Amino acid sequence: MLRRFFAYYRPWRGLFILDFCCAVLSGLLELGFPMAVKLFVDELLPTEQWLLILAATAGLLAIYVVNTGLMAVVVYWGHMLGINIETEMRRKSFDHLQKLSFRFYDNHKTGHLIARVTKDLEEIGEVAHHGPEDLFIAIMTFIGAFALMFLVNPQLALITAAIVPLVAWVTSRYGARMTRNWQALYGRVGDFNVRIEENVGGMRVVQAFANEDHERNLFARDNASYRKTKLDAYRIMAASTSLSYMSMRLIQLVVMIAGSYLVLRGELSSGGFVGFLLLVNVFFRPIDKINSVIETYPKGIAGFRRYAALLDTEPDIADRPGAFDAPTLRGDISYRDVTFGYSGERPVLKNIDLDIAAGQTIAFVGPSGAGKTTLCSLLPRFYEVDSGAITIDGLDIRDMTLASLRGQIGIVQQDVFLFGGTIRENIAYGRPGASQAE
Incomplete structure (x- = not known):
């Protein structure tokens, strides 16, 4: 030491x-x-x-x-x-x-x-x-x-x-x-x-x-x-x-x-x-x-x-060796036999199969704790799936760099959080260099 x-x-x-x-x-x-x-x-x-x-x-x-x-x-x-x-x-x-x-x-x-x-x-x-x-x-x-x-x-x-x-x-x-x-x-x-x-x-x-x-x-x-x-x-x-x-x-x-x-x-x-x-x-x-x-x-x-x-705490989600920057994505999303749990003892999602076409609007409806937020959090790799795979346009999201993947996903959080600064800076947080017109 x-x-x-x-x-x-x-x-x-x-x-x-x-x-x-x-x-x-x-x-x-x-x-x-x-x-x-x-x-x-x-x-x-x-x-x-x-x-x-x-x-x-x-x-x-x-x-x-x-x-x-x-x-x-x-x-x-x-x-x-x-x-x-x-x-x-x-x-x-x-x-x-x-x-x-x-x-x-x-x-x-x-x-x-x-x-x-x-x-x-x-x-x-x-x-x-x-x-x-x-x-x-x-x-x-x-x-x-x-x-x-x-x-x-x-x-x-x-x-x-x-x-x-x-x-x-x-x-x-x-x-x-x-x-x-x-x-x-x-x-x-x-x-x-x-x-x-x-x-x-x-x-x-x-x-x-x-x-x-x-x-x-x-x-x-x-x-x-x-x-x-x-x-x-x-x-x-x-x-x-x-x-x-x-x-x-x-x-x-x-x-x-x-x-x-x-x-x-x-x-x-x-x-x-x-x-x-x-x-x-x-x-x-x-x-x-x-x-x-x-x-x-x-x-x-x-x-x-x-x-x-x-x-010394290793990030449990990081870019794979050889990960590439995601190309411009259309947005065809597929969940294939996805299983996930916050702890290894009890899975929250089990063997989920789901296809969402580009441009399609989807709403997940269910009681609190059913896994709606969890299902969405897996797409930008906020959490890593325990088994199965998620693809966008046929590309496994784990093969893309985190920055390039998340840069093409728009998110409105369930809990609103305001950073210190102006309202404009908070609105433009997803793209800090955005112009006034954008």
Whole structure:
């Protein structure tokens, strides 16, 4: 799955390199600051040369200005990288939805599908920007800070490193739980969207039956489930963050006591002590980043799994290999021994034989559920027949491309649906480029 995820970086390789390099350089400059403070206290202050002190301060200011520019690049261009990947994923998912058949939409709720194209992809975009970059910078800073601490004082460095196993345990313990929780949360968001979409779309029916209280109760149930799942996520996050914070503060206190002891014994300089305390903050800063990754990574991974599952859904109706564009059709329609069912257990139509001549007007009459709409839906291949064949002018409709077949069939749907836009755009939906006269 990771290989599939990182494949989306390929078109934006240059942007990724720019963002990544600026983030690495900014991290290295952050590592250098505590060592600069150590030299400032131990080497410059004893000289009492103000010009040299001011020159060193100006040099540090210049480094800060450069680092500020690097951080601006990381924030803006890094987020552009995430947005570009998110936009491409949204295009792919929307394009894939256009290929899926009526059967797919019969089995999936609209609200869940909307969540996959909106909320899921927003979280993926955040991980695309922060995930690999933050993880690498965290590891680099972690190792670099420890090496510098070891250079300043090996004893204090080993004392500080003693906390690492505890932090690793906290990270591994809560990371998996967060992933499972955010997957459940996305399901709740889908239920939320379904409830709102059904209520707003069916408001005339709701009010006609005076069922407003019933709808409120259904919404309250979904709302409460969403709230509970989200509170579970924040409880896990609070435990992880609190344990990490307490671990860092305890080690800082231990370092202060041990460092003071070494300074009093003359085994550590004052500048080294100050620099080491600053390095401790730098050393544990990656843990904050790792906690941030723990928060965003499960959301992104849960979203990407749902996105991948959507793309992996194969259309059950597609052009056959070698399918041809339908010629101009006269309209002689034949159903030959056609059997069809929405599920394999119970056929709706069985062994249907029917001939309709070009230009002939036919009306299917029968009770609700008799199969009238189903019979018509098979002609444009909204559903695929289980057995038998349908031909137009002697050509099997499965041998024609879907676009060329449906382009020659006029349809007035049983349920009226109006798209956002003007009345003219809705009338011309079958031929968007139609002139005013047409």
